[in-house]
Amino acid sequence: AQSVTQLGSHVSVSEGALVLLRCNYSSSVPPYLFWYVQYPNQGLQLLLKYTTGATLVKGINGFEAEFKKSETSFHLTKPSAHMSDAAEYFCAVTPFGGGNEKLTFGTGTRLTIIP
Amino acid sequence: KAGVTQTPRYLIKTRGQQVTLSCSPISGHRSVSWYQQTPGQGLQFLFEYFSETQRNKGNFPGRFSGRQFSNSRSEMNVSTLELGDSALYLCASSLAWGARSGNTIYFGEGSWLTVV
Numbered sequence: 001a002q003s004v005t006q007l008g009s010h011v012s013v014s015e016g017a018l019v020l021l022r023c024n025y026s027s028s029v030p031p032y033l034f035w036y037v038q039y040p041n042q043g044l045q046l047l048l049k050y051t052t053g054a055t056l057v058k059g060i061n062g063f064e065a066e067f068k069k070s071e072t073s074f075h076l077t078k079p080s081a082h083m084s085d086a087a088e089y090f091c092a093v094t095p096f097g098g099g100n101e102k103l104t105f106g107t108g109t110r111l112t113i114i115p
Numbered sequence: 116k117a118g119v120t121q122t123p124r125y126l127i128k129t130r131g132q133q134v135t136l137s138c139s140p141i142s143g144h145r146s147v148s149w150y151q152q153t154p155g156q157g158l159q160f161l162f163e164y165f166s167e168t169q170r171n172k173g174n175f176p177g178r179f180s181g182r183q184f185s186n187s188r189s190e191m192n193v194s195t196l197e198l199g200d201s202a203l204y205l206c207a208s209s210l211a212w213g214a215r216s217g218n219t220i221y222f223g224e225g226s227w228l229t230v231v
Contacts, residue, residue: 042224046219102171103220104160105158
């Protein structure tokens with residue numbers, strides 16, 4: 001079964017600095033990968049997803065992620081952090097090719113922005 | 116286009132009672148999934164329904180059940196509530212079920228359940 005590991009349960013960056021949130025997956029075949037964001041007291045919102053094709057995926061709010069098969073990674077980045085980016089971020093995976101598998105989430109990374 | 120709607124947003128129940136949560140999916144979506152979110156366990160999959168049939172189930176006791184109606188609306192029920200059932204319950208909808216073709220699921224804002 002596939003799984004994802006998010007390194008760092010808490011990440012703090014200064015406003016205007018680079019945001020880097022790490023996600024590594026475990027799967028024998030490259031899976032489909034997702035990043036979701038959860039703002040306080042809200043549900044999860046899809047930031048971006050990778051299925052096939054271009055390995056650099058652009059999402060909403062200036063975020064992007066790069067699928068690296070050799071490193072089994074799908075790290076989320078944003079060049080310049082904004083106060084409104086403070087939230088919890090979840091990486092998620094489903095197996096390539098479909099099937100009956102459910103979406104499996106990582107444990108989340110809470111991003112704090114320092115003014 | 117309206118998103119996933121969950122009701123109620125907040126509720127408090129007493130241990131031993133039962134609770135029913137409701138979810139209306141995005142128009143045209145036929146799959147509804149339910150997740151439980153707690154600080155200790157994170158996001159855990161409960162079950163998924165498609166065309167009124169349960170297609171997938173997580174590792175939760177039988178006290179947790181769900182159903183889907185012909186209009187794709189879904190309800191989940193928890194009987195004999197325990198303190199540990201206090202959580203945010205998230206509903207999500209999608210066009211297809213399972214992981215087909217990178218099927219994307221869209222979440223509602225959740226129902227906060229507190230068991231006292």
